[in-house]
Amino acid sequence: MLQNIEQLSDVRRNILEALKRNGPVTIAELANRFAMTGEAIRQHLLILEKEGWVERKIFRASHGAGRPSTRYRLTSEGEHLFPKNYVSLAVEVIDTITEHFGQDALRHVLESMTEHRVREWEPRVNGLSLSERVNVLRDIYQENDAYMEIEQSGDQVCLIEKNCPFLNVAKRRPALCSVTVSAFTRLLGCRVVREERFQNGDGRCVFRVLVDQPIDPETSVFSYEDENLTHS
Template sequence: MDISQTDLDAFPPTRARILRLIKASGSASLRELAAALDQTRENARQQLQELKQGGWIRGQARAAPDGRGRPAMRYTLTSAGDHLFPKHYDDLTVILLDMVERRHGEAALHQTMRDLTDAGVAQWHQQLADLDLADRIQALRGIYFEDDPYTEVDDSGGEYRLIEKNCPYLNVAMQRPQMCSITVSTLTRLLGYRVVREKRFQDGDHRCVFRVLRHQPVDADRFAFELEADFQSAGE
């Protein structure tokens, strides 16, 4: 199974149950899991091996409390395994954004987005410094994470477009679309040309398409951040 798979229900039933048992107890031994599954230890061992190879669990030898006998192997979830279970980071992010705006005003929220843009530019600046435009765009396929298989570059028709088929921040972006201004502004500064979104997840397009406006160069040293609504109008 692909390590990117995050749907626990997509696992074979026995493996999904093992993951749930380990999650509930924090760790479990082969003996404990075999008993809970009502299976032989050999059958349980085979299932554990598949989960280890997939990167979902790890085994660690732990000494018995009395220090006697051979250390027992106990199994715990890896970070990838733990992320198979429900998380609410998106909800927390929206709450924090709303709290910043409510307590400190809209200008403070915009400053936060500007700071996040600065951080993104600083992260990429050195890596892109000696590249031409085509190579910079190719490199920025990894703007969200390295070797992103869901972002591609279209250079047909004499124009460059960065096509994002999977937004890792989609739930936040759907609720607070102004946060997408960070990506648009970051791309503009790093590429040295205005970037606009032609297609948007928020409009039901199932992707975002960022078009590079090569007829609209910007001074990356002076350009800082713009809200996308203003940005889009300027790019049309």
């Protein structure tokens, strides 16, 4: 999967950079800029459009006169090809909450995040067996998660995530992972512990479902992972 604009050919990268710097442009404007034929530019745009990185739109003259023009612009997916720094922003938000409002405020935020996930997923797992719930919750990070696996042997059940989508933030502020652990516990009705962690260099996170340790979802509350370990 393409991760950034540097992986594209020179021509397609130049086209995307032109759209980024100048906004919506016509084929003729691009052809003139890069000294290429309009047909050559069109073929590159068709490929970029097929990949979902650009889109065409009809623009009408602001004064109402003149023929409308077809211009190409970046899609939201195309925007993501350019460098972003979401990780630093997320970490800064977490640290600012803690610095200005204290650890209790951060705990309340994480608790609210857990409640949101529980409310979102509860209707999908209600009435299902434990095995069926586990299968549904393999998509808790992202739909059709190809990197979340289920490992089951007898009463032993594990959810194994090999591509955490929040890894760069979670490695710097691992308290965020307590949201997933608490949500799994509530939704599965059994205590869940993380036996392997990306933060420890394991290359994956392994969430073990302790089938012999049922919990009451109605009274279960958010807790940090370390607190769970303390009370084990």
